[in-house]
Each structure stands twice: as structure tokens, then as C-alpha cells.
Amino acid sequence: MTKKRIRPIAEGSDWTYEAIERYDNEIGRVAKAYGLDCYRHQLEIITAEQMMDAYASIGMPVYYHHWSFGKHFLETENRYKRGQMGLAYEIVINSDPCIAYLMEENTLTMQALVIAHAAYGHNSFFKGNHLFKQWTSADAIIDYLVFAKNYIAQCEERHGFDAVERLVDACHALMNLGVDRYKRSPRLSLEKETLRQKEREAYLQAQVNDLWRTLPRQDEAVAEEEERRFPEEAEENLLYFVEKHAPLLEPWQREVVRIVRKIGQYFYPQRQTQVMNEGWATYWHYTLLNTLYDEGKLSDGFMFEFLQSHTNVVYQPPYNSQWYSGINPYALGFAMWRDIRRICAEPTAEDREWFPDIAGSDWREAFDFAMKNFKDESFVAQYLSPKLMRDFRFFAIQDDDSKPKLRVNAIHDEQGYREVRRRLAEQYNLGSSEPNIQVWNVDLRGDRSLTLRHFVHERRPLGRDTDAVLDHLAYLWGFTVRLEEQSPSGSVNLVSERKSEKRRRGES
Amino acid sequence: MTVRIVDRRQDSKNKSSINRSRFIHRFKGQIRKAVADAIAKRGIRDLDNGEKIGIPGKDISEPHFRHGRGGKREAVHPGNDRFNSGDEVDRPQGGGAGQGKGRASPDGEGMDDFVFTLTRDEFLDIFFDELALPNLVKRQLARIDEYKRVRAGYTQSGVPTNINLVRTMRGAAGRRVAVSGPYGARLRELQEELDRLRRDCPGDPDIERIEREIACLKARREAIPFIDPFDLRYSNRIRIPQPSTQAVMFCLMDVSGSMDEQKKQMAKRFFMLLYLFLNRNYEHIEVVFIRHHTAAEEVDEDNFFHSRETGGTIVSSALKLMHEIIATRYSSATWNIYGAQASDGDNWNDDSPVCREILSESILPAVQYFAYIEITEAEPQNLWAEYERLQGSHPENFAMQRIGGPEDIYPVFRELFRKRLV
Numbered sequence: 001m002t003k004k005r006i007r008p009i010a011e012g013s014d015w016t017y018e019a020i021e022r023y024d025n026e027i028g029r030v031a032k033a034y035g036l037d038c039y040r041h042q043l044e045i046i047t048a049e050q051m052m053d054a055y056a057s058i059g060m061p062v063y064y065h066h067w068s069f070g071k072h073f074l075e076t077e078n079r080y081k082r083g084q085m086g087l088a089y090e091i092v093i094n095s096d097p098c099i100a101y102l103m104e105e106n107t108l109t110m111q112a113l114v115i116a117h118a119a120y121g122h123n124s125f126f127k128g129n130h131l132f133k134q135w136t137s138a139d140a141i142i143d144y145l146v147f148a149k150n151y152i153a154q155c156e157e158r159h160g161f162d163a164v165e166r167l168v169d170a171c172h173a174l175m176n177l178g179v180d181r182y183k184r185s186p187r188l189s190l191e192k193e194t195l196r197q198k199e200r201e202a203y204l205q206a207q208v209n210d211l212w213r214t215l216p217r218q219d220e221a222v223a224e225e226e227e228r229r230f231p232e233e234a235e236e237n238l239l240y241f242v243e244k245h246a247p248l249l250e251p252w253q254r255e256v257v258r259i260v261r262k263i264g265q266y267f268y269p270q271r272q273t274q275v276m277n278e279g280w281a282t283y284w285h286y287t288l289l290n291t292l293y294d295e296g297k298l299s300d301g302f303m304f305e306f307l308q309s310h311t312n313v314v315y316q317p318p319y320n321s322q323w324y325s326g327i328n329p330y331a332l333g334f335a336m337w338r339d340i341r342r343i344c345a346e347p348t349a350e351d352r353e354w355f356p357d358i359a360g361s362d363w364r365e366a367f368d369f370a371m372k373n374f375k376d377e378s379f380v381a382q383y384l385s386p387k388l389m390r391d392f393r394f395f396a397i398q399d400d401d402s403k404p405k406l407r408v409n410a411i412h413d414e415q416g417y418r419e420v421r422r423r424l425a426e427q428y429n430l431g432s433s434e435p436n437i438q439v440w441n442v443d444l445r446g447d448r449s450l451t452l453r454h455f456v457h458e459r460r461p462l463g464r465d466t467d468a469v470l471d472h473l474a475y476l477w478g479f480t481v482r483l484e485e486q487s488p489s490g491s492v493n494l495v496s497e498r499k500s501e502k503r504r505r506g507e508s
Numbered sequence: 509m510t511v512r513i514v515d516r517r518q519d520s521k522n523k524s525s526i527n528r529s530r531f532i533h534r535f536k537g538q539i540r541k542a543v544a545d546a547i548a549k550r551g552i553r554d555l556d557n558g559e560k561i562g563i564p565g566k567d568i569s570e571p572h573f574r575h576g577r578g579g580k581r582e583a584v585h586p587g588n589d590r591f592n593s594g595d596e597v598d599r600p601q602g603g604g605a606g607q608g609k610g611r612a613s614p615d616g617e618g619m620d621d622f623v624f625t626l627t628r629d630e631f632l633d634i635f636f637d638e639l640a641l642p643n644l645v646k647r648q649l650a651r652i653d654e655y656k657r658v659r660a661g662y663t664q665s666g667v668p669t670n671i672n673l674v675r676t677m678r679g680a681a682g683r684r685v686a687v688s689g690p691y692g693a694r695l696r697e698l699q700e701e702l703d704r705l706r707r708d709c710p711g712d713p714d715i716e717r718i719e720r721e722i723a724c725l726k727a728r729r730e731a732i733p734f735i736d737p738f739d740l741r742y743s744n745r746i747r748i749p750q751p752s753t754q755a756v757m758f759c760l761m762d763v764s765g766s767m768d769e770q771k772k773q774m775a776k777r778f779f780m781l782l783y784l785f786l787n788r789n790y791e792h793i794e795v796v797f798i799r800h801h802t803a804a805e806e807v808d809e810d811n812f813f814h815s816r817e818t819g820g821t822i823v824s825s826a827l828k829l830m831h832e833i834i835a836t837r838y839s840s841a842t843w844n845i846y847g848a849q850a851s852d853g854d855n856w857n858d859d860s861p862v863c864r865e866i867l868s869e870s871i872l873p874a875v876q877y878f879a880y881i882e883i884t885e886a887e888p889q890n891l892w893a894e895y896e897r898l899q900g901s902h903p904e905n906f907a908m909q910r911i912g913g914p915e916d917i918y919p920v921f922r923e924l925f926r927k928r929l930v
Contacts, residue, residue, distance in 0.1 A: 017513055024511040042512045050516065053524040068570055070531030073524045074624040097512075104517060119511075165534070173571050318587020327586060393588040397597075400580040405596040411588055424584040435573050460579030465571035472571070 008299045009292070015108040023112040024119070030291050031120045035364055036284065038123040039138060040097040043115065051103050052076045054091050061093065062145045064152040064259075066168050092118035094126040094270075096138040109305040116288045121281030128372045129277070131269035141266060147194060148259040155252050167253055170472035171239065171260035176434060178239030178261040179268045201251035234438040234453065238473070239264070241439045247448060248478030257476070272375040272430060279333015280371060286310060286334070316392065327427075332392070336379070339388050340366055350386055381425035386417045396423045401459075435462055440484065449480035454495065456487050467496055474498040532630060538563040539626070543634045548773055551809055552759075552780045553795065555787075559631045562621030638914045639781060657745045666742030675741035683739055684732055691729045698722050755790040755844040755876075756837075757782060758830050761812065762851035764801040764821045771883045772813055775850035778881050778917050782848050785921065790844060796833060800826035802856075806833065821854045823891060824862040831870045847871065847878040855891040864894040872902050879920045880908040 009026055010019035020043065031038070046054070056073035057063035093099040100118040102111050126132050156164045171178070235241045239261040243254050270277070289306055292298050298306075316331035317323040343351045344363035352359045358366045370383060389412040396409045396419060410416030410423070426432060440453035450473070454462060466483065474481040483495045532539060542561035550559075575581075591597070626634070662675055702718045759779045761767070767775075786793050797812040798804055804826040807815075830847065838845055855863070872878060880895055882888070888910065898906050909920035 020513060021511060028511070042514060044514045044516045046516045049524075050519075056524060056527065065526045065530060067527065067530040067534040070524065070527030070529070071568060071622070073527060074531065075622070078624055161530075165530070169570075174573075176572055316586055318589070319585035320587065320589070324585075324587075327584070392586040394584050394586055395588040395591050396582055396584045398580065398582045399599070401578045402580075406599055408591040408593060408595040408597065409582065411591055411593055413593070416593055420584055423582050426582070427584055433575075435575055437573055456579075458580040460575045460581060461577075463574045463576035465569075466573065468571035469573050 007297075008302070009297050010108060011299070013107040013109065013305075015102075015106070015111050019108055020102070020111055020115070023108075024115050026292055026297060027112070027116050027120060027288050030288050031116075031124075031284070034284075034287070034291075035368075036120055036124040037127055038098070038120055039095075039127050041119040041123055042097045042099050043119065044099055044101050045104055046101050047104055048080070051091070051101065052080060054101060060145055061099065061142065062149050064149045064168075065156075066172075067165065068169075068172065090114040090118040092122045093141075094122075094132060094136055094138055095141050098123040098126065098138070107305065109302050110309065112289065112302075113285055113306055113309065116285035117281045120288065121284035122277060124284070125273075125277050125280045125371060128368065129269070129273060130372055131272060131375055135269050136266050144262065148263065151197070151259065152256060155256060159252065164256065166475065167256050168260065170475050171257055173469045173472040174238050174242070174476075175260060175264040177437060178237060178264045180237050180240070180265065181268075181431070197255060201255065229441045230444050231439060231442075234440055236436075236438045237261075238437070238439060238452075242473070242476045245442070246477050249476065269375075272377070272428075275329040275333040275336070275376045275428065276371070276374060276379050277333070278330045279335075279337050282310075282314060282330050282334040283337040318393070327424075335388055335391065336383055337367070339385050340370060340383055343385065348387075354385060355383075376428035377425050377430075380428055381421065384421045384424065386412075389417055389420055394420050394424065396420050432457060435460070437483075447480060448478075449482060450477045451482045451484060453484045453486050453492070456485055459487075462495070467498065470496055470498045474500040532626075535563055535568060536634070538567055540634055540638065543626070543631065544638075544773075546631075547635065547776065547780070552776060552783050553787075553793075555632070555635075555780060555784055557631075558625050558627045560623060560625045562623040565622045568622055635780075639777065639918050657747050660744045660746040662741045663744045664740065664742070666744070670742040670745075672741045672743045676735070676739050679741060680735045680739040683736065684734070687732050688729050691725050695722060695725050695729075698725070754792040754794075754842070755786050755846060756794045756796060757786055758796045758798060758833075758845070758847045759812065760798045760800070760826045760830065760847065760849040760851075762801070762821055762823070762826075762854065763799045763815065764852075764854065766852050766854055767883075771850075771852060774883050774911060774914060774917075775881070776813060777914050778850055778879075778911075778920070779848055781917060781921065782846060782879065786846060794838075796830075798826050798829055798833075800829075804829040820856055821851075822859050823851065823855045824859050824866055827863055827866045827871060831866060834871070834874055845875040847875050849878070849880045851880075851882060851891070852884045853882045853886065853889050853891055855889065857890055860890045860894040863891065864898055867895075867906075868898055868901065872898070872906060875905060877905050877907070880906075881917065881920055882908070882910045884910070885912065 009022050010016075024043065052073055054061070055076050056069040056071075063069065091101045098119065100114065100123075102114055106114070126136075126138060132138070152164060152168070231241070239257055242249070243257040243261065246254075246257075249257070289298065289303075293303055314328070314331045314334045316328045340358065341363045343355050343359055344361050344366050347355070347359035370379065374382065393412055395411040396416070398407045398409045400407070410419035412420060436455040436457060437452055438455070439450065441451045443449045443451070452473075462483075470481055470483055477500065479500050480497060481500070482497045484492050485495045486492045539561060542563050543559065546559045546561055662672060698718050698721055702715065702722065705712050705715050705718070757779075761772070761775055783793070783795065795809075797807050797809055799807055799812055799815075800821070800823065802820050802822045802825065806829065826849075834845060867878070882892060892908075892910075895908050899908055907920045907922075909916060911917060911920075
């Protein structure tokens with residue numbers, strides 16, 4: 001190669017707007033050369049305090065007020081001040097234009113890293129992955145959050161903030177069970193939302209009243225028929241069910257339930273694609289910056305600083321380390337994407353056997369296919385290679401409380417690969433790691449009580465929070481709430497029953 | 509196309525403060541308890557700082573449906589260094605590494621306290637809240653800086669309303685005299701010359717020249733401005749800290765066996781409130797702690813609140829000691845003296861009249877204010893009766909109150925605060 005000296009993009013460790021802009025141009029150029037398809041993006045410079053604030057409100061630039069965000073802020077602030085944690089370098093918002101935050105304390109190198117990671121890595125993932133495409137409307141989320149914040153503030157003015165807080169508490173408790181796992185949600189838009197909100201209020205209320213008005217008279221003949229359940233199919237989206245059918249909620253309360261549900265739904269894809277998404281972004285910041293370095297546009301000092309923080313991010317402590325707290329999604333994701341490229345570019349005999357369809361193929365195509373069509377669970381099930389299992393020295397442990405000891409079911413060896421991979425994929429299946437609780441029945445003819453059913457999986461009981469969550473649900477529902485447990489054998493028994501605290505309009 | 513870079517650093521500072529105050533409001537009960545614990549640990553002079561407090565983590569956790577321990581579960585972990593398929597291993601103790609994916613903490617017992625720092629204002633707010641202080645008093649006590657504006661000479665710049673006319677005109681007159689001085693001297697000279705020429709040799713061409721010069725000088729003298737921006741003087745005012753005197757506060761407490769920890773904590777709040785009040789009004793405050801059972805002694809703060817004695821009670825011993833200390837160390841001409849006495853009302857019967865006598869003869873004439881609180885549910889005893897007679901004879905600087913809870917403390921100071929607020 002020629003010894004032609006190319007000047008680095010910028011020098012020194014303090015950032016300037018010009019330097020950031022130059023980096024962004026260069027990184028963007030390389031990203032384009034690699035064929036990354038991104039939303040437009042916008043970089044926002046913020047302070048550490050604003051970063052902590054963004055943390056507390058799940059990274060959203062606007063959010064309604066609630067004490068729990070204050071709690072998260074205090075938590076973060078405490079840890080940050082005690083030096084127990086550095087703040088995350090980046091928060092990126094799945095919106096169009098995609099917003100990436102740069103913290104003012106960061107050095108220029110870190111800013112470049114964040115730009116590559118967030119503004120190009122995450123951004124392209126948001127744009128390409130099918131879950132995000134299907135479930136989120138990047139162009140409307142900010143508008144919707146503005147609507148939500150204003151609406152909740154109005155409710156606070158009108159109904160007092162204690163009442164709103166009580167309601168939001170209850171909704172937050174059920175947020176995990178407020179997602180449609182299979183249906184696509186309609187698109188969000190601020191104007192439509194505001195316009196429709198009034199209409200919806202009236203309509204929803206009418207619906208609910210209808211439900212109770214059409215109660216059949218207590219005919220003997222009817223009573224003898226086998227009672228039909230309502231809903232006829234068990235409903236997994238608790239918040240949706242509450243919004244549509246809770247008898248005593250006021251229209252504004254239904255709207256607040258809907259807001260919390262919508263926002264929960266919006267975050268659902270992120271929870272399902274953590275390994276893939278973080279791995280993808282990490283892979284691309286690594287690749288983009290290395291490419292720039294190879295072109296001679298980055299100094300050695302830049303690379304040392306960059307590699308140091310990169311290495312920290314992708315470190316995976318072993319199971320017996322005091323730092324171990326589960327599998328680091330950055331580490332696993334980054335390793336898997338690198339591995340896919342390796343399988344494409346330099347496949348071994350083993351790879352050809354395990355991955356006949358991608359071994360030796362064009363890695364960019366393989367990448368795009370994987371990025372677009374998978375979520376963590378299926379991604380691991382599809383692409384985790386024996387080599388990676390050996391590198392990570394994965395082993396699967398079974399903990400059965402009816403046995404005195406833990407059992408090692410499989411390790412990273414010929415007999416264990418498929419087993420380890422299957423179990424690891426299962427670990428990323430939100431459906432099985434969270435308890436499966438569905439709305440089973442509403443006693444339309446009787447006391448209007450709501451019955452939930454927990455479909456027990458592998459004898460796992462519910463945690464201690466359960467009663468507290470049921471109290472919240474009983475508050476929303478307005479009448480008694482029961483939780484039943486159905487074991488795989490089909491036997492059902494009552495776990496808990498909470499009487500509602502309010503029965504204002506219900507005649508008891 | 510260049511990227512858009514937006515500087516948000518100036519935007520919405522303290523965006524989280526609403527969420528923070530919501531949080532504090534929500535957990536007021538727990539925080540109040542934590543503040544009470546913190547007060548027990550603090551010195552009574554130490555009220556101007558925030559406080560790091562902890563509230564139980566489980567109280568503030570947000571519930572969700574999740575799995576508890578038990579059942580059958582599997583997990584994949586990295587870093588295998590010793591296992592083979594089919595190995596059986598003991599369960600690690602205490603939710604350590606290797607099992608359960610950290611689920612131990614939401615369900616387990618060992619959830620840490622949630623620790624955070626209250627700011628000074630939040631801390632005082634909760635402290636005042638407990639004492640049920642009226643808002644006006646709260647504001648007065650929470651205010652840090654109280655300044656008085658005093659006159660401090662004159663300056664050459666200022667706002668028109670502050671122009672000092674006398675000074676300005678005096679300066680202008682001086683300037684006019686000073687500036688016109690040389691002209692006057694020269695004029696007089698020329699006038700004399702002119703007079704001489706006219707007298708001695710009329711028709712001298714110099715006359716005309718001198719006349720012209722005189723006219724010119726006069727015109728110049730006329731042109732000196734009557735008042736010039738340079739003359740303006742403004743009254744100057746500066747702010748100086750208001751409290752500029754010294755006070756001494758006597759804390760008297762019965763430490764006989766019947767004063768339990770809870771009563772002492774109540775007494776502590778009583779002393780703290782008085783201290784806080786004095787702190788706002790005096791620059792320098794000394795605190796004297798006198799504890800007594802049958803005999804009184806002067807102690808430091810730690811011993812004052814934390815040691816326990818038994819035996820009978822002779823209140824007059826403490827009052828005598830207070831009087832002696834006043835006489836030797838705080839002659840009342842330079843010191844503002846405040847007394848605060850807390851007890852559970854027990855006293856040796858024959859001693860109570862003595863107490864009244866000492867108070868009315870020697871102490872009350874020397875002090876600004878003397879407050880007595882009786883922390884008890886029992887019927888008042890003879891000490892109370894004797895003190896009631898004092899209240900009649902010294903209504904302006906003696907106050908007393910029977911106290912059941914901290915919210916009863918404030919009324920004993922009501923008169924004191926009212927006087928100061930006017």
C-alpha cells in the first residue's frame with residue numbers, strides 16, 4: 001500500500017459541533033457503503049442529569065408524570081453519584097427521525113462510538129426488523145407521547161392527581177400483560193388520536209353499558225344450560241380487556257388505561273429483540289469504526305479508547321464470577337453477528353453441516369435476512385453455532401425443587417449442542433419466562449366477578465407480588481377478582497380472591 | 509446532507525423534579541419515619557443540611573405478575589469449567605451465582621433499603637410538617653438569608669430615584685466655584701488693568717482688546733453648566749446580614765427514670781424548633797445543656813440525650829444551675845437568653861414553690877423567653893400548678909404547654925413567633 005498520509009477526521013478528546021458533524025458524515029458514508037438502511041436521524045446533546053431523566057422515563061423525551069419515574073431517577077442518580085455505574089453512553093429512540101442522545105461529558109471518541117452504535121446500528125435495526133415494523137409506528141410515537149402527557153395532565157387537573165396516580169399505578173402493575181402478542185395494533189397518530197378520543201369515550205361507555213344491560217333475565221331454563229363464558233376465548237391482554245369491559249371505569253379512566261397499554265405495546269418489540277438489537281448495534285459500531293481506521297481516518301489514540309469501552313461492553317463474566325448477572329446481551333449478540341459473518345465468509349466443515357443455507361453465501365444478505373425476520377428466541381434457535389457454544393462454554397442446568405440437587409443437562413459438546421441451543425432460545429421466549437395469565441371468565445349473571453386463570457408451566461408458582469397485582473386489578477375492575485391456577489393435568493384450584501375496594505355504583 | 513445536531517442542554521432543566529416530588533409525596537409516611545430516625549441521630553444545631561434517608565425497598569417496589577421460586581426451571585450459563593452432562597451439583601446458597609437468574613431479589617427477603625438524599629428544604633418541610641407549624645412560620649424559618657438594606661455613603665452611579673439632591677447640588681456648586689476660579693482671577697486682573705488704562709490714558713488701543721477679552725471670559729464663565737452629570741450623587745445602600753446579635757439557649761431536661769426514649773425524642777424536637785428559631789434571628793448562638801434528676805449538671809449534647817439516670821426529681825436544682833451560669837457567663841446586657849425546659853411533670857412536692865420563686869425572681873427577669881413543656885398523659889401535678897401562676901404574672905415571656913405529640917409543640921412558641929413576625 002502507498003504510504004500516503006491521510007489526516008484523521010478530528011484530533012483531541014474534546015468534542016465540537018464541527019467534529020461531531022465530520023464524524024457523522026464519515027460514519028454515514030461507510031454505513032452507506034455497507035448498505036445499512038436507516039431512518040433519518042437527529043443528534044441531541046444532553047447533560048448527565050437529562051440522561052438520568054431519560055433513563056427514568058424509559059428513554060422517552062416526553063412522558064407523563066408518575067412517582068415511579070421519580071424513584072428510578074433517584075436510583076440512577078444515587079448509583080451514578082456513588083460511581084457505581086457510568087451512565088449508558090447512549091439512548092436512542094425508535095422514531096422517525098431517529099433521535100440519538102449524546103451526553104456532554106463524553107469524549108469525542110465516545111461521541112463517535114455512540115453515533116455509530118445508535119444513529120446507524122440501532123436505527124437500521126428499528127427500520128428493518130419485522131417486529132418493529134409491525135408493532136411500532138416510528139413516525140407517530142413522539143406525537144402520541146405528547147398526546148398522552150397532555151391528556152394525563154388534564155386528567156390530573158380535573159380529577160385530582162391522587163386519583164390519576166392510583167389508576168396509573170394499577171395500569172403499570174398490569175403493563176406486562178397489556179400487550180397483544182399476535183395481532184397488529186393500529187397505527188398511531190396525534191390528530192387522529194385526539195379527534196377520535198372523544199368519540200371513543202362515548203362509544204366505549206355505550207359498549208360497556210350494553211354489556212350489562214343485555215343481561216338476560218334469570219330464567220330457570222337458561223340457568224340449566226351450561227353457562228357460556230365471557231369472553232368466550234380466554235383473553236391474554238388484561239389491560240385491553242379492562243379498557244373495553246371494566247364496568248365501573250369512567251371514560252377518562254379507560255383512556256388512561258389505553259395510553260399505558262399502547263406505550264407498553266410499543267416497547268414490546270424491544271423486550272423481544274434485546275440480544276439481536278444490541279448485538280447488531282455493537283457489531284456495526286465495531287465494523288464501521290474499524291473500517292474508518294483501516295482507511296487511516298482514525299488515530300491510534302482514538303482506537304485505544306474506543307476498544308477499551310467496546311471491550312467492557314461485550315465482556316461476559318463466567319457463571320461463578322461475582323460480577324455475573326446472567327448472559328450479557330451485548331456479548332452474546334455481538335458474538336453471534338460476528339459468527340454469522342464468519343460462517344458466511346470462512347465456513348468450516350462443521351458450519352457447512354449446521355448452516356448449509358448460509359455457509360459460504362454473501363454475508364450482507366445473510367445479515368439482512370436475519371435482522372429482518374427474527375426475534376431473540378428464534379435468532380438463537382436458528383443461528384447459535386457449536387463454535388460459539390464452545391467459546392462461551394455454555395451449559396444447561398436444571399433446577400427441580402422436587403429433587404435435592406441441580407442437574408447439568410447438557411454442555412457444549414457433540415451430544416449437548418442442540419439441547420443447549422434449545423434451552424437458551426427458550427430462555428429468550430417472553431411467553432414462557434413470564435407467567436401465562438389470561439382472563440378466563442366474567443360472572444355476567446351473578447356478582448360480576450372477574451376470574452383470571454394462570455396456566456402453570458413446569459410447576460412454577462407465582463411470586464409474592466401476586467396479591468398486590470390482584471388488588472390493582474380489583475381496583476380497575478370494580479368487583480371481586482379471582483385468580484385460578486390450572487395445572488397441565490387440567491385440575492383447577494383457586495389461588496387468591498380479592499374483593500374490590502370500591503363499589504360505588506354497584507349495588508351489593 | 510449534514511446531520512441535525514440539537515443542543516438540548518438548556519432545555520427543561522429539572523424535568524424530573526415533578527416526578528421527584530410525586531415520589532416524596534407518595535411515600536411521605538415512610539419518609540417521615542426515616543426523617544424521625546435521622547432527627548434522633550442529629551445534633552439539634554444541625555438542621556441546615558439535607559439528609560440521606562433510606563426507606564424499605566419492599567414498600568416502594570412496583571408489583572408485577574412473575575414467577576416465584578420453585579417448580580422446575582432450566583437455565584443456560586456461560587463459563588463452564590467443571591461440569592459434564594449428567595453431573596449433579598448442590599444448590600448454591602444464598603441466591604449466589606449460577607442459578608435462578610437473579611430472581612432472588614424481587615421475591616427474597618433481603619431487599620435493601622432504597623436510599624436517597626433529601627434536600628435541606630425537603631427535610632425541613634417534613635420536619636415542620638410533623639410539628640404542624642403555620643405556613644408563615646415555616647417560611648420564616650426556612651428562609652436562609654435575611655438581609656437588611658442599610659445606607660452606606662454615596663456613589664456616582666445609580667438609579668434616578670436614588671439621586672441625593674443635597675449632595676449633588678453641593679458638588680455642583682463646588683465644581684462651579686473650582687472651574688470658574690481661574691476665570692475670576694483673570695477677570696479681576698483685566699478689570700483692574702482696564703480701569704487703570706481708562707483712567708490714565710483713554711484712547712489706548714489696548715482698551716478695546718481688554719474689553720474683548722473680558723467679554724470673552726465672561727461668556728466662558730457663563731458657559732460653565734449649572735449642573736453636570738459629573739455632579740450626580742446617589743444614595744448608596746448595601747445589604748448586610750440581618751442577625752447581628754448573640755443569644756444563648758438553655759436546654760433543661762429531666763432525665764429521671766420516668767423520661768423514656770420517646771419522651772426524650774419529643775423534647776429534642778422542642779429544643780430543635782427553638783434552636784431553629786434563634787438561628788434565624790441571631791448571628792451567634794450558644795447552647796447550654798442542663799440535665800437533672802435530684803441534682804443538676806451541665807453536660808454535652810450527647811450525654812444530654814443519651815444517658816439515663818434514675819431516682820427522684822428536684823427541678824429547682826436545674827433552675828439554680830441555670831441561674832448560676834447566667835450570672836457567671838452570660839450577663840444579660842450582651843446576651844439574649846432563652847430557656848427551654850422539658851419534663852414529664854414529676855417533682856418533689858416541696859420543691860415546686862421553690863421553682864416558681866427562682867423563675868419569677870431570678871430567671872424570668874433576665875431572659876427573653878422561657879418555655880416549658882410537660883410530656884405526659886397523666887394528671888398535672890403541683891409543678892404544673894405552680895407554673896400556671898407564673899403564666900399569669902409573666903404572660904409576655906413565659907409559655908407552657910402539655911404535650912401529647914409533636915404537633916403540640918408549636919403552640920408553646922406561638923407567642924414568641926408572633927412577636928418576631930410582626
